[in-house]
Amino acid sequence: xxxxxxxWKILIGMVAGIIFGIMASxxxxxxxxxxxxxxxxxxxINMLKLIAIPLILVSLIKxxxxxxxxxxxxxxxxxxxxxxxxxxxxxxxxxxxxxxxIKPGDSVSAETIQQLTIANGETMKEKIxxxxxxxxxxxLQFLVDMVPDNFFKAASVNxxxxxxxxxxxxxxxxLLLVDKQIGKPVTDFFTGANEVIMKMVxxxxxxxxxxxxxxxxxxxTEITNPDLFVALGWxxxxxxxGLVLMAGFYGLVVALYLKxxxxxxxxxxxxxxxxxxxxxxxxxxxxxxxxxxxxxxxVDKEVTSFVCxxxxxxxxxxxxxxxxxxxxxICEAMHFDLSFSAxxxxxxxxxxxxxxxxxxxxxxxxMLVVVLESLGLPAESMAIGLALIFAVDRPLDMCRTIIxxxxxxxxxxxxxKSLGKLxxxxxxNLGDNYPEVA
Ligand code: ASP
Numbered sequence: 559x560x561x562x563x564x565x566w567k568i569l570i571g572m573v574a575g576i577i578f579g580i581m582a583s584x585x586x587x588x589x590x591x592x593x594x595x596x597x598x599x600x601x602x603i604n605m606l607k608l609i610a611i612p613l614i615l616v617s618l619i620k621x622x623x624x625x626x627x628x629x630x631x632x633x634x635x636x637x638x639x640x641x642x643x644x645x646x647x648x649x650x651x652x653x654x655x656x657x658x659x660i661k662p663g664d665s666v667s668a669e670t671i672q673q674l675t676i677a678n679g680e681t682m683k684e685k686i687x688x689x690x691x692x693x694x695x696x697x698l699q700f701l702v703d704m705v706p707d708n709f710f711k712a713a714s715v716n717x718x719x720x721x722x723x724x725x726x727x728x729x730x731x732x733l734l735l736v737d738k739q740i741g742k743p744v745t746d747f748f749t750g751a752n753e754v755i756m757k758m759v760x761x762x763x764x765x766x767x768x769x770x771x772x773x774x775x776x777x778x779t780e781i782t783n784p785d786l787f788v789a790l791g792w793x794x795x796x797x798x799x800g801l802v803l804m805a806g807f808y809g810l811v812v813a814l815y816l817k818x819x820x821x822x823x824x825x826x827x828x829x830x831x832x833x834x835x836x837x838x839x840x841x842x843x844x845x846x847x848x849x850x851x852x853x854x855x856x857v858d859k860e861v862t863s864f865v866c867x868x869x870x871x872x873x874x875x876x877x878x879x880x881x882x883x884x885x886x887x888i889c890e891a892m893h894f895d896l897s898f899s900a901x902x903x904x905x906x907x908x909x910x911x912x913x914x915x916x917x918x919x920x921x922x923x924x925m926l927v928v929v930l931e932s933l934g935l936p937a938e939s940m941a942i943g944l945a946l947i948f949a950v951d952r953p954l955d956m957c958r959t960i961i962x963x964x965x966x967x968x969x970x971x972x973x974x975k976s977l978g979k980l981x982x983x984x985x986x987n988l989g990d991n992y993p994e995v996a
Contacts, residue, residue: 579778602769621863622730653882663890869966876961888943
């Protein structure tokens with residue numbers, strides 16, 4: 559077991575967790591799993607989240623200083639932004655094409671709608687309220703929200719990552735501009751702190767196989783009505799096909815632009831993907847995503863530490879694809895006609911909604927409200943529509959989070975290549991070979 563690669567260990571943990579979860583459900587052990595197994599999964603996620611904010615802060619500042627030149631930062635920033643928007647628009651378009659070909663909404667009977675509405679109605683009212691609170695009050699509100707008025711307040715809430723990123727970039731640029739001699743102790747501090755945090759990631763990852771076992775077995779025992787999953791089969795299939803196509807698109811870019819094998823790409827980031835699946839959170843996965851991109855894909859630190867944290871919060875290809883499919887599906891199921899131009903408008907709203915979604919479980923569903931509202935779906939239909947898809951949201955969230963982080967890895971690789979900032983991967987300091995480096 560000691561020599562087995564990390565992704566295999568995590569995979570074994572996942573499969574064992576699913577099997578154990580099914581067994582536990584049959585045996586009526588739900589309470590035992592909740593009290594004695596789930597906490598280990600929760601501790602693991604908490605530990606990953608614990609280092610997410612310090613990691614973003616330290617690595618972004620270090621990454622910017624390592625660029626040595628403000629114009630390089632500008633080039634990297636513009637390229638990252640353009641690529642993030644481009645991949646998101648491609649994802650939404652794939653989602654729209656798939657949902658129009660498969661038309662999953664047609665297969666939902668009035669009976670299913672009624673059944674699911676009763677099952678999930680109350681929870682949906684809360685979600686719509688949450689979305690209403692998080693909705694911008696003016697066109698520039700998203701810019702205002704990005705700038706914190708108090709650093710400590712921003713750093714104390716994990717969903718405020720964009721504010722921490724703003725501070726880190728601001729600080730990094732200022733550090734780049736001060737006299738090198740004066741800035742040196744500060745730079746040295748962040749270099750050292752970065753190493754320490756990466757070591758913490760290694761240590762946490764030792765727990766990953768066991769933690770995913772706990773997370774998945776708990777999740778399985780919490781599933782209340784598996785029949786609902788079947789009722790929404792075509793919707794689930796549509797989202798999944800879209801996500802697979804998106805994964806294929808990344809592979810194509812890796813093969814054509816980077817001249818690297820897609821197998822190498824996917825093998826290198828597999829532990830991060832498995833973790834994304836198990837935690838449903840790009841933010842919790844971020845420390846591992848960064849480690850894989852830098853150490854295994856060979857992208858230089860200054861690129862990784864800028865592109866990945868930003869991507870975790872703003873680039874969500876899987877989420878935007880899902881939002882496009884879900885929006886059209888709900889409208890179809892509710893017999894709400896969508897014109898071609900309304901469908902096109904989804905490209906813009908789903909892109910913005912995915913940027914606005916926090917990198918935590920279920921955030922995509924909340925921001926879906928924004929997309930549905932912009933389509934003019936009446937509030938009553940919206941509540942029923944959301945209740946309809948709620949039953950299958952968690953498994954889809956797990957899958958779309960994989961694509962969310964894969965997109966970030968692909969963009970980091972492309973930016974790295976375009977700036978000549980790739981190195982031969984040298985996996986060191988890693989969770990999977992921790993005993994050798996310890
Ligand atoms: N869970 C997703 C993420 O963290 C966001 C979402 O689609 O709900 O990337």
